[in-house]
């Protein structure tokens with residue numbers, strides 16, 4: 001049987017699935033999205049609902065959401081007081097969905113085709129906690145966005161501990177335990193995908209081709225994406241903080257032996273080193289010392305950064321044994 005077979009017996013009987021959709025100025029495309037979601041989800045043997053999070057849209061998105069809610073109790077809406085960004089819309093949606101067995105996040109512009117959802121659910125039924133997706137092809141990405149995305153993933157793979165494959169997207173299914181863990185994260189400047197990948201858990205990927213957006217313009221122009229990329233990178237990597245220190249060390253490693261050589265050469269070999277050359281090297285050494293001191297300070301700032309982010313210290317996936325029983329004490 002295929003996962004979207006009607007009449008299929010649910011491998012997780014009684015489970016509920018919530019879809020979370022961040023919406024920013026998407027009024028033209030929401031009806032098509034609703035129709036495609038209903039067509040797909042009605043063939044799935046689980047109770048489902050859909051939370052549409054209006055992230056401060058300036059068009060009629062909220063009225064459209066209200067009309068969906070009035071017509072079908074499975075649709076719910078959340079309206080932000082202003083635009084807080086997609087990461088916050090997803091966070092609010094997942095927190096509102098707490099209590100469900102799984103949540104599936106997807107964009108409102110139909111670039112995350114709802115028809116893939118049965119594949120995500122099938123993987124979840126196999127026991128995966130996170131079923132993420134990889135965009136194989138994007139129909140309407142500009143060259144700048146493609147190069148930017150490649151560079152971003154290159155930096156993220158090299159300089160962070162995240163297992164973030166290139167072109168992974170926010171279109172993903174999260175099991176209940178991942179949702180509950182996510183709600184413990186309090187950091188304000190967050191990369192939704194990054195946090196989820198940081199958590200670990202049992203994860204798999206499904207590839208899909210992203211079509212052009214259903215209507216309108218991308219809400220993330222290159223400038224907004226650049227800021228998001230810098231925020232994401234710096235919240236998972238302390239490398240930029242340490243750069244000054246590394247530079248200082250390199251400068252000291254070159255100038256200190258050079259300076260010693262010059263002094264010794266002047267004294268013992270009567271080398272004719274001009275005062276200008278001596279002071280230039282001496283000044284550069286001082287710059288190296290200052291940069292090293294900055295690097296030391298950034299080590300402490302890095303610790304503060306980690307503490308302020310206040311991430312859970314560890315995450316337990318499951319337990320074995322009689323955990324409800326009182327602890328065993330020695331006789």
Ligand code: UDP
Pocket residue numbers: 021022023024025026055083084085086089106107108109111213217218219220
């Ligand atoms: N979005 C949002 N808040 C924003 C920007 C975007 O909720 O400030 C939503 C948007 O409506 C869409 C999704 O996030 O559902 C992805 O946005 P977009 O299509 O602009 O991003 P891209 O596909 O270019 O990465």
Ligand code: MG
Pocket residue numbers: 107109111213218
């Ligand atoms: Mg899009």
